[in-house]
Amino acid sequence: MPLTQEPSPRSEPAPRRPRQRRKEARPGEIIDAALALWAEQGFAATRLEAVATRAGIAKGTIYLYFPSKEALFEAALRDRIGGTLASVGAQLPELEGSLEAELGLLLHAIYDRLLETDSAALLKVLIGEGHRFPGLVELYREVALASGLGMVRRILERAAQRGELRLPPEAVDPRMVVAPAIAAAVWRMLFGVGPSLDRTAYEKAHLDLVLRGLLVEPCSTTQSP
Amino acid sequence: MPLTQEPSPRSEPAPRRPRQRRKEARPGEIIDAALALWAEQGFAATRLEAVATRAGIAKGTIYLYFPSKEALFEAALRDRIGGTLASVGAQLPELEGSLEAELGLLLHAIYDRLLETDSAALLKVLIGEGHRFPGLVELYREVALASGLGMVRRILERAAQRGELRLPPEAVDPRMVVAPAIAAAVWRMLFGVGPSLDRTAYEKAHLDLVLRGLLVEPCSTTQSP
DNA sequence: TTGACTAATGACCCGTTGGTCATTAAAGCA
DNA sequence: TGCTTTAATGACCAACGGGTCATTAGTCAA
Known part of the structure; x- marks a missing residue:
């Protein structure tokens, strides 16, 4: 309900x-x-x-x-569950930019969700006390995770069609693409909101790292300004 | 004690x-x-x-x-606390290999610790119920985290001296380097030991991603076998 | 073998907390 | 204004679980 x-x-x-x-x-x-x-x-x-x-x-x-x-x-x-991510999913088809643009948008939404929203509490509870709710863990996996990772996968496939990827998209683990965002969430769950996590810089470094790992021609990407 | x-x-x-x-x-x-x-x-x-x-x-x-x-x-x-990581730290000085070799060794130790050891339970409890132990969260940050991230930093500095890095080591966030391992631990804490996380492949993809993001000459690194 | 020491036990105590329900009163209507 | 409906209340209950302690029994030296 x-x-x-x-x-x-x-x-x-x-x-x-x-x-x-x-x-x-x-x-x-x-x-x-x-x-x-x-x-x-x-x-x-x-x-x-x-x-x-x-x-x-x-x-x-x-x-x-x-x-x-x-x-x-x-x-x-x-x-x-759902929420922001779904709205990003709706925006994506119209975007049609580079891998950098599309992935940047998605990651931004994920960071919003994981760092600025109380949805993070859900993740915290599921991690720490999820055994009490086996059905809900499954639900979370199917809805939140699958939709997020599915979106990553779709973005990768589109980039592959454009010839931007160095590997076939099936060879890329979508979890790897979002991993630093998860780690940031863990950081926040452990140490709370503090000066130690500068979201903007962290998010930028994340995108940079992932793009370099994925693109055919990584040397053209962001050189630190 | x-x-x-x-x-x-x-x-x-x-x-x-x-x-x-x-x-x-x-x-x-x-x-x-x-x-x-x-x-x-x-x-x-x-x-x-x-x-x-x-x-x-x-x-x-x-x-x-x-x-x-x-x-x-x-x-x-x-x-x-401490444990394996410390022993890896002792091995490191003698190693003197490439960034790939050193980082590979460290990440391997981290995965061991986070996936195969019951130390993972500590992380789980600290995430979910850490507010009850503010002193211990601090201790964990200082000992476990600081030593792990410090080791990453030392490896990066050594690689920089060899000219392997594309950025000055201060510009790299060590958390970014280990992030996929944290994400893997979260995966395990959420869904338990299952077929869904193939450690060997995941770990390899992790190392590959990070090296491509860090090295001056990433195109020479691992091409999928 | 026996006695002294103390590791180990588990029945018990009691504060906490998820959950209930008879009672109260806000809101809408005639 | 008074009547009805039902949202809201909070005192209460019972189970649960952290922590205690008088009793039991393993171990060893004399």
Whole structure:
């Protein structure tokens, strides 16, 4: 049951107004609050009481909308899955640029998603406590991962048709192409938002590295400005 | 208090022999059991009772050697930190090969550590529930990470002196060099040991990608065999 | 063989927390 | 204004699990 498609959350601690009936808005607010707390504390360590407080409601209210803590996680995952990536996928066909342009756009979207969105909390929970949700890990693999890697693959195939690739596209592991973004996400999950990860420079270095590894004529690409 | 330095665990579910006094062996066995369970279930979700059972002892025995669950995690981290990486560091000075040879050796050691060792459980716990151990996250950053990245940096500097690099070594982010290994570890933490990650091929592709991105003359490197 | 020492045990304690439900009150309507 | 509907509440329950400790038994020196 997809609830919201909005990838940017309407978070903030939520000031406690007396008692208000807002049936429509609740589920999204609860998911936002939960993701925010899970991102910093993990799934098991986050009490539902805390989620409720952050959402500005009482604990019981959560059970009006979600039958259990695990169901809340599933709803959060389904809500946030897809999102930006899909919209990038829609843009791609019209783009028709070089490998550099297309890959740059996709990687940018991936970094947005992994570093600036609370979807990162999902990844964190799936890594640390995913064994509790075997079905959801599978779902994540099929939807989020497969779509991202599938997009990489399509971009590579198009570049190969243009003769830009040094290898046949089947010989390239798409995971390798996105790996530095995953590593950046891990960095953030471990050490939090800090001065140690300069996204812009990192992202540029990533694109540069990958292009040099893939292109027929790598020496023509970005020379540090 | 470092207990064991042995990186390869003496695990196995441990058959329940009646009652035996083995003061020396216990701490290591407990750590092994804990890491094995944390790797698949996470820290918070693993009961100490389960750790004890796996180690072939009773729960109370754990508290004979570790004052608390968190202390057990700290001991496990301190026990496993360092290890293989340090031994590679000792080998490096004598090696004096090409960038390819040196980096290949280091990456191989990193993959060993991240994919074949229960140290991976530490990373998993630190990612998912690290907020509970701020001091240990810092320790991990300083010891494990800094030593790994420092080694990359030293290898790069040596390669630069030989004129092998296209960029000054300061311009290369060492994290970028190891990123695909981190991504592989994430893959494993998410989906477990499966047919989907062919380590040998992946590792080779990793080395190839990085070398092409770094070397002055990348076209001379590995052409797919 | 026996006694002293202490590693090992597991029943027990109690704080925590996911989940319930009788009660309260906001909102809409006549 | 009063009545009905139902969203929201929070006190409460029960299970769970980290941590304790009186008791048991392995080991070894005398």
